[in-house]
Amino acid sequence: xxxxxxxxxxxxxxxxxxxxxxxxxxxxxxxxxxxxxxxxxxxxxxxxxxxxxxxxxxxxxxxxxxxxxxxxxxxxxxxxxxxxxxxxxxxxxxxxxxxxxxxxxxxxxxxxxxxxxxxxxxxxxxxxxxxxxxxxxxxxxxxxxxxxxxxxxxxxxxxxxxxxxxxxxxxxxxxxxxxxxxxxxxxxxxxxxxxxxxxxxxxxxxxxxxxxxxxxxxxxxxxxxxxxxxxxxxxxxxxxxxxxxxxxxxxxxxxxxxxxxxxxxxxxxxxxxxxxxxxxxxxxxxxxxxxxxxxxxxxxxxxxxxxxxxxxxxxxxxxxxxxxxxxxxxxxxxxxxxxxxxxxxxxxxxxxxxxxxxxxxxxxxxxxxxxxxxxxxxxxxxxxxxxxxxxxxxxxxxxxxxxxxxxxxxxxxxxxxxxxxxxxxxxxxxxxxxxxxxxxxxxxxxxxxxxxxxxxxxxxxxxxxxxxxxxxxxxxxxxxxxxxxxxxxxxxxxxxxxxxxxxxxxxxxxxxxxxxxxxxxxxxxxxxxxxxxxxxxxxxxxxxxxxxxxxxxxxxxxxxxxxxxxxxxxxxxxxxxxxxxxxxxxxxxxxxxxxxxxxxxxxxxxxxxxxxxxxxxxxxxxxxxxxxxxxxxxxxxxxxxxxxxxxxxxxxxxxxxxxxxxxxxxxxxxxxxxxxxxxxxxxxxxxxxxxxxxxxxxxxxxxxxxxxxxxxxxxxxxxxxxxxxxxxxxxxxxxxxxxxxxxxxxxxxxxxxxxxxxxxxxxxxxxxxxxxxxxxxxxxxxxxxxxxxxxxxxxxxxxx
Amino acid sequence: xxxxxxxxxxxxxxxxxxxxxxxxxxxxxxxxxxxxxxxxxxxxxxxxxxxxxxxxxxxxxxxxxxxxxxxxxxxxxxxxxxxxxxxxxxxxxxxxxxxxxxxxxxxxxxxxxxxxxxxxxxxxxxxxxxxxxxxxxxxxxxxxxxxxxxxxxxxxxxxxxxxxxxxxxx
Numbered sequence: 001x002x003x004x005x006x007x008x009x010x011x012x013x014x015x016x017x018x019x020x021x022x023x024x025x026x027x028x029x030x031x032x033x034x035x036x037x038x039x040x041x042x043x044x045x046x047x048x049x050x051x052x053x054x055x056x057x058x059x060x061x062x063x064x065x066x067x068x069x070x071x072x073x074x075x076x077x078x079x080x081x082x083x084x085x086x087x088x089x090x091x092x093x094x095x096x097x098x099x100x101x102x103x104x105x106x107x108x109x110x111x112x113x114x115x116x117x118x119x120x121x122x123x124x125x126x127x128x129x130x131x132x133x134x135x136x137x138x139x140x141x142x143x144x145x146x147x148x149x150x151x152x153x154x155x156x157x158x159x160x161x162x163x164x165x166x167x168x169x170x171x172x173x174x175x176x177x178x179x180x181x182x183x184x185x186x187x188x189x190x191x192x193x194x195x196x197x198x199x200x201x202x203x204x205x206x207x208x209x210x211x212x213x214x215x216x217x218x219x220x221x222x223x224x225x226x227x228x229x230x231x232x233x234x235x236x237x238x239x240x241x242x243x244x245x246x247x248x249x250x251x252x253x254x255x256x257x258x259x260x261x262x263x264x265x266x267x268x269x270x271x272x273x274x275x276x277x278x279x280x281x282x283x284x285x286x287x288x289x290x291x292x293x294x295x296x297x298x299x300x301x302x303x304x305x306x307x308x309x310x311x312x313x314x315x316x317x318x319x320x321x322x323x324x325x326x327x328x329x330x331x332x333x334x335x336x337x338x339x340x341x342x343x344x345x346x347x348x349x350x351x352x353x354x355x356x357x358x359x360x361x362x363x364x365x366x367x368x369x370x371x372x373x374x375x376x377x378x379x380x381x382x383x384x385x386x387x388x389x390x391x392x393x394x395x396x397x398x399x400x401x402x403x404x405x406x407x408x409x410x411x412x413x414x415x416x417x418x419x420x421x422x423x424x425x426x427x428x429x430x431x432x433x434x435x436x437x438x439x440x441x442x443x444x445x446x447x448x449x450x451x452x453x454x455x456x457x458x459x460x461x462x463x464x465x466x467x468x469x470x471x472x473x474x475x476x477x478x479x480x481x482x483x484x485x486x487x488x489x490x491x492x493x494x495x496x497x498x499x500x501x502x503x504x505x506x507x508x509x510x511x512x513x514x515x516x517x518x519x520x521x522x523x524x525x526x527x528x529x530x531x532x533x534x535x536x537x538x539x540x541x542x543x544x545x546x547x548x549x550x551x552x553x554x555x556x557x558x559x560x561x562x563x564x565x566x567x568x569x570x571x572x573x574x575x576x577x578x579x580x581x582x583x584x585x586x587x588x589x590x591x592x593x594x595x596x597x598x599x600x601x602x603x604x605x606x607x608x609x610x611x612x613x614x615x616x617x618x619x620x621x622x623x624x625x626x627x628x629x630x631x632x633x634x635x636x637x638x639x640x641x642x643x644x645x646x647x648x649x650x651x652x653x654x655x656x657x658x659x660x661x662x663x664x665x666x667x668x669x670x671x672x673x674x675x676x677x678x679x680x681x682x683x684x685x686x687x688x689x690x691x692x693x694x695x696x697x698x699x700x701x702x703x704x705x706x707x708x709x710x711x712x713x714x715x716x717x718x719x720x721x722x723x724x725x726x727x728x729x730x731x732x733x734x735x736x737x738x739x740x741x742x743x744x745x746x747x748x749x750x751x752x753x754x755x756x757x758x759x760x761x762x763x764x765x766x767x768x769x770x771x772x773x774x775x776x777x778x779x780x781x782x783x784x785x786x787x788x789x790x791x792x793x794x795x796x797x798x799x800x
Numbered sequence: 801x802x803x804x805x806x807x808x809x810x811x812x813x814x815x816x817x818x819x820x821x822x823x824x825x826x827x828x829x830x831x832x833x834x835x836x837x838x839x840x841x842x843x844x845x846x847x848x849x850x851x852x853x854x855x856x857x858x859x860x861x862x863x864x865x866x867x868x869x870x871x872x873x874x875x876x877x878x879x880x881x882x883x884x885x886x887x888x889x890x891x892x893x894x895x896x897x898x899x900x901x902x903x904x905x906x907x908x909x910x911x912x913x914x915x916x917x918x919x920x921x922x923x924x925x926x927x928x929x930x931x932x933x934x935x936x937x938x939x940x941x942x943x944x945x946x947x948x949x950x951x952x953x954x955x956x957x958x959x960x961x962x963x964x965x966x967x968x969x970x
Contacts, residue, residue: 669859669925671849679859711848711865715869716902716906721869724965724969738858774858
């Protein structure tokens with residue numbers, strides 16, 4: 001079975017790709033079609049106009065079958081409400097199918113959820129049940145993203161709310177995706193509670209299976225029991241007590257809760273072993289608590305030890321002490337540990353605290369956890385920034401031997417703040433989270449660089465049609481808290497000068513680091529007034545998968561010095577969790593931290609001068625060496641071995657001619673009219689052409705004229721003073737008016753016009769030259785010196 | 801241009817400047833030195849529009865010299881308010897307003913956007929309006945966009961043509 005490399009979550013919030021065919025039980029859709037081609041991507045992010053010749057990327061995706069994401073437990077009754085929160089990290093519109101199933105495995109209803117690019121959707125479970133008049137209160141949820149998508153694009157979790165006697169508590173259940181690459185074993189750690197944890201075990205098999213549940217308490221011997229899981233069933237059972245009720249719903253356990261189950265229990269490790277093949281079940285648990293007569297729950301998440309890569313677990317952005325973002329209280333970290341192995345393990349707890357932007361790291365605990373037992377540590381004397389604190393838990397065991405759970409406890413109505421632990425080398429180097437500021441909610445992105453080198457985090461926040469992108473640079477062991485409300489209210493500009501609009505109150509957020517094992521991130525949604533804190537830490541692998549080119553000046557003037565040819569952007573994709581090289585997937589947007597090598601196909605025409613970072617991309621500056629055209633492209637690499645290339649065709653030209661497409665008569669100026677002068681005036685349109693008669697489409701070139709009258713060159717005679725981006729300009733007003741004293745029809749030769757062009761301080765001679773005849777009742781302009789097809793004569797009125 | 805014409809021209813410009821100051825009021829302050837330089841440049845440029853060859857008078861639009869453009873650009877923002885005043889001169893001779901627009905376009909920058917919008921008003925010569933539209937486009941594509949879009953249906957064919965061309969560059 002393949003699960004997410006997440007030590008404290010069972011296959012946490014991974015998406016819908018697997019190497020194996022997969023069949024749910026009756027009432028569940030048949031296997032989805034294999035994905036055998038790349039979708040047609042449409043880049044929309046950042047307002048960038050991606051213009052380039054087709055980018056080259058390496059590798060093609062293998063044919064894959066889809067698997068659903070699974071949420072093992074939803075509860076929707078008078079005590080619990082459930083909302084499915086999904087995000088789309090792709091730079092394209094898409095959809096996902098949401099399927100509700102009862103505890104008996106039968107489908108209750110399904111709903112297709114549409115997404116715009118980089119968006120989030122909240123799906124309340126109650127109306128879905130009501131829409132089919134279902135009386136079900138408990139079950140599981142399956143989520144299938146569009147088969148057109150590659151990689152883990154749709155991510156999400158179930159946000160449950162438990163309404164207590166006085167206050168509500170908030171439970172976050174991340175989605176799981178099982179695969180056959182893992183084992184038949186799941187492990188999890190429950191914090192100290194009041195009674196046995198309640199487990200929901202969901203079968204994903206078409207055959208029955210037996211699951212052995214073993215509890216590893218802090219005191220006494222471990223105990224175990226076995227349950228038989230029917231195909232497709234969601235079985236509710238008390239992990240460390242006897243009760244197992246097939247077909248039960250949540251209410252089956254609440255009313256008759258035995259007294260002994262309310263007794264205080266210490267931390268508890270729980271392992272689940274199935275006799276079915278890997279990938280046949282998922283599980284989630286609720287840990288009951290009682291405090292001052294109030295009943296509330298914390299979460300119990302599972303992970304597959306086979307899929308963990310290290311023996312270090314990282315918790316990012318842990319509240320320590322008082323914080324204005326949370327209900328007023330002193331928050332104290334509490335760490336629960338279980339040693340599932342048969343030998344004693346040495347455990348070290350490191351605390352990385354950041355004040356301002358300066359991190360300090362120290363070991364705050366070193367202990368031995370005996371074989372097959374659980375323990376807990378409360379850090380009640382810890383000082384810290386309210387949120388910029390992270391923990392690293394390391395043991396000398398094998399990955400998965402020691403698992404941990406960390407919560408921040410308080411004496412307030414917000415009893416516990418939970419956060420997901422992540423394996424140090426977790427393959428997920430991207431995150432996709434929902435954010436909200438509605439109803440006084442705050443959203444804070446927490447980033448942690450646990451690497452020994454400085455690390456860049458690309459952050460993209462989408463809301464109300466705007467995508468805000470910026471790169472945060474964190475020093476080793478630095479935790480950074482980023483308030484989305486602050487970004488909006490302080491009108492913080494991103495790397496392209498954009499700000500998030502005040503009207504944006506919710507949306508989707510992505511973060512990305514260059515490679516796995518370098519940084520972690522999570523989003524905290526909190527509301528001080530209602531004592532709410534929710535954790536969102538879904539992630540996926542990501543890598544460089546494509547590139548795009550935004551051209552600058554591609555018509556390079558010969559001898560004009562260094563020219564900004566354009567900017568290349570490496571495009572980051574959300575990738576397939578099952579592929580060891582995440583070099584393809586669904587487009588997420590431009591990423592940073594890539595290496596760019598610029599190459600000219602012909603150094604005798606265009607020479608690369610230098611390149612420099614430009615926003616999230618890399619700009620190249622070139623010199624035109626000789627007249628001609630050649631390709632200039634960037635080869636882009638990331639630290640995971642992915643590469644892509646992009647670029648454009650450059651043309652080295654020498655401005656030679658002014659070609660005129662048209663001329664039009666203008667109104668007579670008042671200065672003539674008020675003096676009773678008569679005459680004709682024209683607006684003559686031109687554009688710059690090179691020696692091969694090709695248009696030089698470049699702005700900022702200054703055409704100049706010389707009338708041979710001793711006043712010299714006039715380099716601002718045109719309208720506008722310099723060329724438009726298509727190399728065009730106008731000569732207006734061209735003409736003359738004469739006094740009443742001359743005959744009604746009077747003509748004279750106008751002064752000859754000769755031309756030049758100035759660009760980048762270089763002056764180019766222009767071969768075009770004009771003569772004219774100006775009359776009281778007509779005008780003629782003769783354009784010469786061009787290739788014959790471009791020589792023109794404009795005649796208006798009587799010029800004889 | 802003979803002495804009488806020069807005197808007439810200068811008197812016209814000076815009287816217009818006075819009217820212009822009055823019409824623009826105190827809203828656009830500028831230092832007297834900058835105003836004097838601009839006045840000198842505008843007078844010289846306009847005077848070149850009047851010439852006599854073989855005893856025949858003529859009026860043509862003489863482009864500003866490179867030196868005049870450099871002097872105005874050297875004044876930078878200080879030149880904007882003095883130049884803007886010429887846009888409201890009454891009566892308009894059209895060449896003066898066109899010079900003002902060409903100099904404003906040469907200065908560039910956000911401070912010229914307001915005066916260039918003013919120069920696009922319907923009471924200006926169509927050549928001035930077309931130049932103002934191009935100048936506005938050169939200064940800020942975004943600021944110019946509603947003006948360019950509106951000008952696609954302008955009553956002046958010249959302005960319409962210019963607008964269609966600029967619109968194609970978005």
